Amino acid sequence: LLVPKQIVKSANQVGAVTVAIAQSPVEYTGRLGKLLLVGIGPGNLEQITPAAKTAISSADAVIGYSLYINLIATLRRPGQIIEALPITQETQRAKRAIELAEWGLTVAVVSSGDCGIYGMAGLVLEELRSRGWDGKTPEVQVFPGITALQAAASRVGAPLMHDFCAISLSDLLTPWPVIEKRLEASAAADFVTALYNPRSRNRTEQIAIAQRIFLKHRKPDTPVAIVVSAYREDEKITLTTLDKMLEIPIDMLTMVLIGNQSTDVHQDWMITPRGYRLEG
Amino acid sequence: LLVPKQIVKSANQVGAVTVAIAQSPVEYTGRLGKLLLVGIGPGNLEQITPAAKTAISSADAVIGYSLYINLIATLRRPGQIIEALPITQETQRAKRAIELAEWGLTVAVVSSGDCGIYGMAGLVLEELRSRGWDGKTPEVQVFPGITALQAAASRVGAPLMHDFCAISLSDLLTPWPVIEKRLEASAAADFVTALYNPRSRNRTEQIAIAQRIFLKHRKPDTPVAIVVSAYREDEKITLTTLDKMLEIPIDMLTMVLIGNQSTDVHQDWMITPRGYRLEG
Known part of the structure; x- marks a missing residue:
């Protein structure tokens, strides 16, 4: 209460006026937020x-x-x-x-x-x-x-057509061993993989570790798309391969899409077949 | 050629008219498709x-x-x-x-x-x-x-906030052992997992196998969202748990979202924390 309760009453009149002023902790709008x-x-x-x-x-x-x-x-x-x-x-x-x-x-x-x-x-x-x-x-x-993986994918063709994973390489809020375990799992189970937050100014090693993990399970010429700022004025699209991907500039605004063992490149288009190679 | 080439010429005039009619294998629109x-x-x-x-x-x-x-x-x-x-x-x-x-x-x-x-x-x-x-x-x-996993997720809160996988349970074009390997990998590496094509009229066992695989790696009370026809008139949303998920009707138009070990339900909202429990 800013002004305590006061009762004002005139001696020669019936009735009274009661006044008090309180400050609400939040502004009153009369609506639910x-x-x-x-x-x-x-x-x-x-x-x-x-x-x-x-x-x-x-x-x-x-x-x-x-x-x-x-x-x-x-x-x-x-x-x-x-x-x-x-x-x-x-x-x-x-x-x-x-x-x-x-x-x-x-x-x-x-x-x-x-x-x-x-x-x-x-x-x-x-x-x-x-x-x-x-x-x-x-x-x-x-x-x-x-989301970034869809925006990037749509600019290079249809790389996500089969089962895929999204993995953030930022270890700010996630212990690195958890992330590394997921990279291993995704690489080994042949998921198309989208890497979010692949590299920042201070975090440069994670993307190299990711590359090494994938190279254990996939061919060096596995297609990789590196897409910066999809659909923005400074959009930049590069199709490369797993063994050469670190030659391309990668930062926080970059989406890295690693193909699975069936992903192919045809005339600048990255395509993961919907059907899985049934022979193995 | 439907009408062979004919040259028409008048005896007392200069010049001639040449006529021939061919049918093009495709309609001519004068544009590139x-x-x-x-x-x-x-x-x-x-x-x-x-x-x-x-x-x-x-x-x-x-x-x-x-x-x-x-x-x-x-x-x-x-x-x-x-x-x-x-x-x-x-x-x-x-x-x-x-x-x-x-x-x-x-x-x-x-x-x-x-x-x-x-x-x-x-x-x-x-x-x-x-x-x-x-x-x-x-x-x-x-x-x-x-895509379906985003539509479903937005209707139940924020279940995808951490690394996630999309896996189709349809083995029409993918050998079942490949799918099973991916379910194992996703369950073991604690990915939030979205199951596409979880069940059809003739394909009813795959979702039960998926449940068994996840129960090997996650607690029975892991939150699961089952969303039918998100954003359509017949939308149906159910929040359940990994051990009870098969009690809910699931068909081809259903999206099944299985939480990771940190996913929680608060007042009908499914939330996967962005930060990973650093003690675990």
Whole structure:
């Protein structure tokens, strides 16, 4: 209470007035908040689902890494709160989004690709769970998007046509032995493999270890696609082979697709047959 | 030649007229053909990328399985050739699409989900390759779409947040031992796993074998999501556990998502933490 309860009464009149002023811990909007967890695909407006576009345009607030916020600049509505936070602050973004939703706002949290694949959807749900969320307020809706492996695949042909794995080489939150075990499993069981976060400025060895693991199980000339910024202006596509893949520049924005034993290249197109070679 | 070459000349005039009529093996359109390989996502118009919509609307001909053709009925343009073929005739659809493209038409070949993930993109490219395609004519463009594992995941929360595999249980074109090896590898390396084509009328045992393999490596109460027809009118979502999953009806239109050892359920939401339990 900022002003304690006071009862004001005139001696010669019937009735009284009671006054007290309290400050609410959150702003009152008269609405229940919503969290829209939105995947914007590779960043090109032609590759964002209409549902995701509407979610972004309808939100009171849009929160995301500044690069992605810029990619969807034309979807913004005047008067929207835009909070573009640096790339390292994923947990802060999740907390901030929940805070605004608790005020009663509709908040769009944007991720590149699919928000549920190495994106923000899981982080926001984890944070809600840790706060004892009842599963209903704020309301949550998840909007899938074209993820990096699909964007890259579509630019080189049909490399994912058979069983595939997605593996992130970032060992920031996952112990490296777990990742290495998965690389081994994927290589040995002949999955087409998509490597997310293949290399960063400080993390350069993991991609070389991945290559060595795959070379134990697959031929040196196994096709590999290296795709940077699919569907963006600076898109760069290289088809190479497993033994030569480290000659191509690879960074955090690169998707590496390693073919299985049946994957082939025909005239700049990478194709994994749907049928498996039945002779072995 | 239907009418042999004839030279007509008048005795008292200068010059002559030469006439001959031949039938071309393909209709002449004066254009080079195009093949647009289009993923339409789960089938709800809100989940189809604008690029895919434009591809379908702009095509001279649209070819696909009749169920998917119906889902996109409102995108059709008057005068388009529509060829809806039964579900078993994938190779015939690919051949027919190429035939029309060789006439000079722009042909959209539609698949549900992502056309490059167990879809038509690979089949069309395989068929082109077998015909000695030069990689340029007909021109090919691939349009990715929201695939079943993403559609299902977005309806139950964020189950795919960590490394995952897609495995088709259909052994029509893949020897069962290869599939079983992949199930083992995925289960042992703790991948979140999406099972495509989990069961058909004649193929009922594979899903039971998959369950047994996962139970060797994961706890009986591992969360499993069973999602039928995500984003369609008859959508059906069930969250269950690995030991009880066979109690839920599963058919060809069902997506089965098996969590990893860290996946949890909180208030009807399935969440795989992005960070890996570092103590385990």
